[in-house]
Amino acid sequence: MLLGRTANGLYWMNRYIERTENMARLIDAGLRIALTRSQDASEEWNSVLLSAGAASAFAAKHNDYTAENVADFLLRDMSNPSSAVAAIETARNNARMVRTALTRETWESINEAWMSLKRVLASPIDQRELPGVLDAIKRETALIRGSFYGTMLRNEIFDFAQLGTYVERADNTARILDVKYYVLLPSISWVGSSLDNYQWESILRSVAAHRSYRWVYEAEYKPTNIAEYLILNARMPRSLSFSYRFLAEHLKFLGEDYGARHPAQEIAERTYARLRGTEIKDIFETGLHEFLADFIRDNNRLGDQVAQDFGFY
Amino acid sequence: MVAFDEMLPAEAGLRRPYEAYDGWLKNQDPARLTEKMRDAERVFRKTGITFAVYGEQEASERLIPFDIVPRIISGNEWRRLTQGIEQRVQALNAFLDDIYHRQEILRAGRVPRELIATNEAFLPEMIGVRPPAGVYTHIIGVDIVRIAENEFYVLEDNARTPSGVSYMLENRETMLQLFPELFQRIKVQPVENYPQLLRQSLAAVRPNGVNGTPTIAVLTPGSFNSAYFEHAFLADQMGVQLVEGQDLRVVDGHVAMRTTEGYKRIDVLYRRVDDAYLDPMTFRPDSTLGVPGIMDVYRAGNITIANAPGTGIADDKAIYSYMPEIIEFYTGRKPILGNIPTWRCSEPDSLKYVQEHLGELVIKEVHGSGGYGMLVGPAASKKEREEFSKKLAARPSNYIAQPTLSLSTCPILTEKGLAPRHVDLRPFVLVSDRIRIVPGGLTRVALKEGSLVVNSSQGGGTKDTWVLDD
Numbered sequence: 149m150l151l152g153r154t155a156n157g158l159y160w161m162n163r164y165i166e167r168t169e170n171m172a173r174l175i176d177a178g179l180r181i182a183l184t185r186s187q188d189a190s191e192e193w194n195s196v197l198l199s200a201g202a203a204s205a206f207a208a209k210h211n212d213y214t215a216e217n218v219a220d221f222l223l224r225d226m227s228n229p230s231s232a233v234a235a236i237e238t239a240r241n242n243a244r245m246v247r248t249a250l251t252r253e254t255w256e257s258i259n260e261a262w263m264s265l266k267r268v269l270a271s272p273i274d275q276r277e278l279p280g281v282l283d284a285i286k287r288e289t290a291l292i293r294g295s296f297y298g299t300m301l302r303n304e305i306f307d308f309a310q311l312g313t314y315v316e317r318a319d320n321t322a323r324i325l326d327v328k329y330y331v332l333l334p335s336i337s338w339v340g341s342s343l344d345n346y347q348w349e350s351i352l353r354s355v356a357a358h359r360s361y362r363w364v365y366e367a368e369y370k371p372t373n374i375a376e377y378l379i380l381n382a383r384m385p386r387s388l389s390f391s392y393r394f395l396a397e398h399l400k401f402l403g404e405d406y407g408a409r410h411p412a413q414e415i416a417e418r419t420y421a422r423l424r425g426t427e428i429k430d431i432f433e434t435g436l437h438e439f440l441a442d443f444i445r446d447n448n449r450l451g452d453q454v455a456q457d458f459g460f461y
Numbered sequence: 462m463v464a465f466d467e468m469l470p471a472e473a474g475l476r477r478p479y480e481a482y483d484g485w486l487k488n489q490d491p492a493r494l495t496e497k498m499r500d501a502e503r504v505f506r507k508t509g510i511t512f513a514v515y516g517e518q519e520a521s522e523r524l525i526p527f528d529i530v531p532r533i534i535s536g537n538e539w540r541r542l543t544q545g546i547e548q549r550v551q552a553l554n555a556f557l558d559d560i561y562h563r564q565e566i567l568r569a570g571r572v573p574r575e576l577i578a579t580n581e582a583f584l585p586e587m588i589g590v591r592p593p594a595g596v597y598t599h600i601i602g603v604d605i606v607r608i609a610e611n612e613f614y615v616l617e618d619n620a621r622t623p624s625g626v627s628y629m630l631e632n633r634e635t636m637l638q639l640f641p642e643l644f645q646r647i648k649v650q651p652v653e654n655y656p657q658l659l660r661q662s663l664a665a666v667r668p669n670g671v672n673g674t675p676t677i678a679v680l681t682p683g684s685f686n687s688a689y690f691e692h693a694f695l696a697d698q699m700g701v702q703l704v705e706g707q708d709l710r711v712v713d714g715h716v717a718m719r720t721t722e723g724y725k726r727i728d729v730l731y732r733r734v735d736d737a738y739l740d741p742m743t744f745r746p747d748s749t750l751g752v753p754g755i756m757d758v759y760r761a762g763n764i765t766i767a768n769a770p771g772t773g774i775a776d777d778k779a780i781y782s783y784m785p786e787i788i789e790f791y792t793g794r795k796p797i798l799g800n801i802p803t804w805r806c807s808e809p810d811s812l813k814y815v816q817e818h819l820g821e822l823v824i825k826e827v828h829g830s831g832g833y834g835m836l837v838g839p840a841a842s843k844k845e846r847e848e849f850s851k852k853l854a855a856r857p858s859n860y861i862a863q864p865t866l867s868l869s870t871c872p873i874l875t876e877k878g879l880a881p882r883h884v885d886l887r888p889f890v891l892v893s894d895r896i897r898i899v900p901g902g903l904t905r906v907a908l909k910e911g912s913l914v915v916n917s918s919q920g921g922g923t924k925d926t927w928v929l930d931d
Contacts, residue, residue, distance in 0.1 A: 149702070149720050149721075149722070149725060150720055150721045151702055151704065151708050151718060151719065151720055151721075152708070152719045152720060152721055153705065153707065153708050153719070154702075155721045241684065244684050244689075244693075245684045247693045247697065247703075248693055248696050248697040248702075248703050252508075256507050256508065259507065259508075260507060263506070304721065308721075402721075406721070406722050458721040459719050459720065459721055459722075459723065
């Protein structure tokens with residue numbers, strides 16, 4: 149038996165842990181482009197902000213789209229609720245609230261991540277240290293994931309936390325794709341330019357897939373392959389299909405546990421079936437942007453439905 | 462005035478309970494001990510054993526300092542203490558039952574009627590209500606001080622929602638991690654089973670008509686409460702739900718919690734929310750921490766609330782001074798554990814004496830806690846004493862006074878080696894179908910040299926408390 153408030157806390161705990169990690173990956177990818185290109189990187193940083201859903205909040209505070217400003221806003225600005233430091237704090241507050249539902253190791257890994265990231269992000273980041281800071285964030289979230297997978301019982305507690313992880317991850321990957329969808333369109337005449345190559349690599353890098361891409365596809369980047377990989381490949385751990393495979397699975401477990409089929413399960417299974425029954429060329433035909441916008445909206449709806457089905461509030 | 466040191470008293474030399482420990486300590490490298498001290502802090506911070514201090518600008522989480530030198534009590538000393546404690550908690554429960562029913566003790570004139578009638582801790586809503594199994598105060602923390610080899614006194618009874626038991630448990634856990642070899646050499650009685658005992662105890666006082674295993678929950682004001690860590694810790698260790706007011710509502714005459722599968726009934730609520738916030742329909746209407754209507758469920762006998770509402774009347778500082786009479790009245794025997802002599806400032810003769818001896822006494826607010834709002838005469842400046850004197854004259858009944866006792870000391874590890882510091886002791890008592898006391902308790906220690914204030918909110922620390930298995 150689990151309190152609705154606890155299920156809610158577990159869900160948001162993992163959403164914010166996932167978000168913390170994704171912030172680091174987004175900046176990592178942006179930084180890569182900024183470093184490897186001679187031109188002005190402000191457009192790239194704007195994409196990063198858009199992917200992070202923080203563009204207007206950033207614009208209200210800063211004028212210059214520099215690595216310093218963007219990294220500061222997305223990593224250590226407490227007024228930005230999605231910044232890495234704010235996200236890990238929210239994750240930790242949720243973990244503290246649901247503490248009795250976590251193994252000691254899981255709680256300690258979250259508590260330690262919070263303490264260590266607060267320290268690392270306490271003062272402005274020197275550009276030379278940014279890669280180290282990003283590594284620290286990824287390492288801390290990896291440690292949390294390690295203790296979580298290694299010690300948590302596979303019961304409803306695990307299911308609710310995982311729902312948070314995959315709703316957040318699907319949202320993140322879909323946003324990254326949507327912000328850059330135009331560079332993936334095959335109709336653009338300058339396909340294959342070095343500019344595109346940078347962009348494509350950046351997309352893959354922001355979901356940690358720039359190496360694994362080559363294990364699945366030919367070495368040359370192709371936009372349809374990239375889109376297919378991130379949307380439809382159910383083995384790629386940050387793809388939409390992978391996320392929904394697990395969302396449907398965890399909702400199925402919950403349904404079995406509770407002896408009931410919830411509307412949220414319907415939604416997740418329907419979305420997963422649609423992802424499985426689609427080929428990438430169909431998505432491009434109906435419009436990549438439209439597809440992604442629909443997906444992001446449906447994904448949010450799934451989150452709301454989960455909250456409703458399981459008495460979160 | 463030289464305080465009695467529990468390890469090395471002035472004349473007598475090393476006391477027996479400390480012999481084995483001292484033998485071990487002599488062979489330790491001081492640098493290693495300092496390192497262990499730092500390890501202990503890391504353990505606590507990592508585990509998140511923190512508390513929030515009210516009134517501080519940054520409501521940050523702080524650690525209660527932990528000292529690695531244990532406070533050691535012999536098995537014999539402990540047996541004597543437990544006899545006194547058992548007698549006391551029996552009297553407390555009998556007093557509560559009486560005060561909310563026939564009020565024999567008032568009729569007999571042993572406790573003045575106005576002390577009850579005008580007391581905010583007395584809840585008229587509890588008159589005539591008999592809690593399940595007849596137990597009012599289920600969990601009690603009895604604060605005990607020592608001033609000599611055979612002189613123990615009760616400083617205060619905590620019969621509402623005593624806290625600190627999680628520190629007792631974590632302190633032991635930490636010591637076991639830091640010094641496993643010590644526990645092989647020295648037989649220390651275990652405290653680890655406290656959560657199981659608490660669970661058994663709460664289950665034993667379930668409402669009539671609940672068959673089988675009752676559903677128990679711990680009610681916390683929330684994660685921003687100073688003792689939240691403890692609430693979560695106890696719920697976790699007992700394997701029960703940790704609930705907040707927002708999780709609960711009254712459904713079909715029972716208190717129920719909102720779960721992922723709908724509302725589920727609760728039989729026993731170990732609440733860590735004060736009386737005033739328990740039920741906005743009965744007490745403070747602005748409270749969001751409680752459960753609207755829970756008092757109706759309680760009066761109908763459909764839930765056990767531990768501790769019962771209204772137990773504060775038994776640990777009120779004004780009542781405290783009557784404890785010897787209360788114990789004798791209900792148990793028919795003299796108290797085994799004495800009270801500290803107390804002047805009730807509400808009595809004109811006492812007030813006069815207290816005003817004349819401000820420099821020697823400790824003066825406390827009747828309803829205060831946590832060491833706030835008190836005057837430690839010998840440590841106060843002339844100006845502080847004068848200001849306090851005015852407050853005292855304005856509301857004498859708000860104060861009691863006690864002599865400044867020379868609390869016993871125990872060594873702590875400082876940068877310059879061992880140094881004596883004043884300590885007190887809070888054993889935890891569980892009352893249900895029987896009385897259970899885990900051998901140990903929370904030893905609080907004033908870390909500042911010479912200080913007598915052991916409260917964690919005012920710079921006190923804690924020690925592991927060993928009761929020897931001898």
